[in-house]
Structure formats: structure tokens, C-alpha cells
Amino acid sequence: GAGVSQSPRYKVAKRGQDVALRCDPISGHVSLFWYQQALGQGPEFLTYFQNEAQLDKSGLPSDRFFAERPEGSVSTLKIQRTQQEDSAVYLCASSSGGRGRGYTFGSGTRLTVV
Amino acid sequence: ELKVEQNPLFLSMQEGKNYTIYCNYSTTSDRLYWYRQDPGKSLESLFVLLSNGAVKQEGRLMASLDTKARLSTLHITAAVHDLSATYFCAVGASGGGADGLTFGKGTHLIIQP
Numbered sequence: 139g140a141g142v143s144q145s146p147r148y149k150v151a152k153r154g155q156d157v158a159l160r161c162d163p164i165s166g167h168v169s170l171f172w173y174q175q176a177l178g179q180g181p182e183f184l185t186y187f188q189n190e191a192q193l194d195k196s197g198l199p200s201d202r203f204f205a206e207r208p209e210g211s212v213s214t215l216k217i218q219r220t221q222q223e224d225s226a227v228y229l230c231a232s233s234s235g236g237r238g239r240g241y242t243f244g245s246g247t248r249l250t251v252v
Numbered sequence: 253e254l255k256v257e258q259n260p261l262f263l264s265m266q267e268g269k270n271y272t273i274y275c276n277y278s279t280t281s282d283r284l285y286w287y288r289q290d291p292g293k294s295l296e297s298l299f300v301l302l303s304n305g306a307v308k309q310e311g312r313l314m315a316s317l318d319t320k321a322r323l324s325t326l327h328i329t330a331a332v333h334d335l336s337a338t339y340f341c342a343v344g345a346s347g348g349g350a351d352g353l354t355f356g357k358g359t360h361l362i363i364q365p
Contacts, residue, residue, distance in 0.1 A: 180355030243295040
């Protein structure tokens with residue numbers, strides 16, 4: 139596609155509910171990233187995929203967070219048993235790779251846990 | 253651990269004035285990025301800086317990189333209201349290809365008529 143597409147755009151979850159956030163990267167981009175952006179803060183790295191391989195998940199804040207990219211294109215970030223501190227905007231970015239390549243960000247999913 | 257500090261965090265300025273936003277980072281890196289974010293929107297890429305001494309300009313914005321000082325600057329010339337936004341710098345780990353970026357907290361810029 140022309141850009142990075144994320145869905146849903148907004149999600150309200152009750153505390154304890156599981157949620158799944160979807161990212162559809164730019165076609166052909168091998169690298170895909172998830173970031174968490176709290177209100178008024180900069181994005182914080184969560185995890186990184188190269189094709190279907192999850193090469194870095196050091197930023198995932200707890201074992202309630204899980205990400206997958208089974209066919210090397212669309213990715214899903216799943217949060218189990220959501221807590222209020224999970225409320226944030228979740229941004230997905232993709233890149234064609236290489237140090238000179240830019241990163242294209244999606245519009246994000248705003249998650250509010252009530 | 254790579255840390256990125258921006259200053260100022262908040263800046264209110266008048267149209268027509270010049271100003272500079274600073275971005276310091278704590279460990280060696282060979283990639284620095286500047287992004288713009290409007291309220292409720294995603295991140296828009298402004299500049300990619302890859303080498304010591306790199307300077308890039310687009311319109312009223314100019315970015316530079318000093319890898320020895322671990323410092324990048326974003327200079328705004330003759331500011332206009334449309335430049336009001338939050339500006340982030342982000343740094344990639346040295347030697348990496350495409351990997352996770354570390355962002356600063358952002359500079360919230362308001363340009364008043």
C-alpha cells in the first residue's frame with residue numbers, strides 16, 4: 139500500500155480485557171517496528187521484525203505483550219489482561235532496511251483502558 | 253543504554269524569529285532522525301543525518317549533526333505559524349541497519365503571530 143496502515147484507530151478496553159492491534163506495512167518493507175507513545179512523551183521502542191523473524195523484543199514491558207508477523211507482512215500486537223498503564227498510542231513503522239533508509243510511521247492506535 | 257535529551261522541551265516564539273532546538277545523545281551513533289508530529293497525528297520524517305558534519309535543509313528548517321559532540325541541532329529560520337508542532341529527534345544504535353530508534357521527549361513548539 140501507499141503507507142503504513144493501522145487498525146483500529148481507537149480502542150477502548152475494560153481493564154483485564156485482551157486487545158489486538160493490527161499493522162499493515164508498506165508493501166515490500168522487510169523491517170517492521172512497534173512503538174508505544176504515552177501522552178506528552180516520545181515514542182518508546184517495543185519490538186522489531188525483519189520479515190517474519192522477531193529480532194528484538196527487548197522493549198516489551200511485560201509478558202502480557204506479544205507481537206507476531208507470521209507471513210512477514212501484516213503484524214499484530216496483542217496485549218493480554220490490559221491494565222490502565224497500557225493506555226497509550228501504539229505506533230507501527232516500517233522500513234525497507236539499511237542505515238540510510240527512513241522509517242514510515244502509521245497513524246497509530248490510541249488505546250484507552252478504563 | 254542510549255539516552256537522548258532534547259532542549260528546550262517547550263518553546264513559544266513569535267513569527268519571523270529564529271531559534272534552535274538541541275538534541276544530545278549519550279553513546280556513539282551514526283544515524284540521527286528528526287520527526288515532526290502534529291496533535292493527534294503520526295510522525296512525519298523531516299531529516300535523516302548519517303555522517304559527521306551532515307547538514308540538510310528543507311524550507312525554513314535546517315538540521316546538522318556533530319557525531320564527535322553527540323549533538324544535533326534543528327534550526328528554524330523566520331518562523332511561521334505552520335511550523336507549530338512537536339519535534340522529535342531519534343537516534344539509532346551505531347553499526348546497525350534498520351533497528352529500533354531511541355527518541356527524545358520532544359520539543360513542543362508554538363509559533364505565535
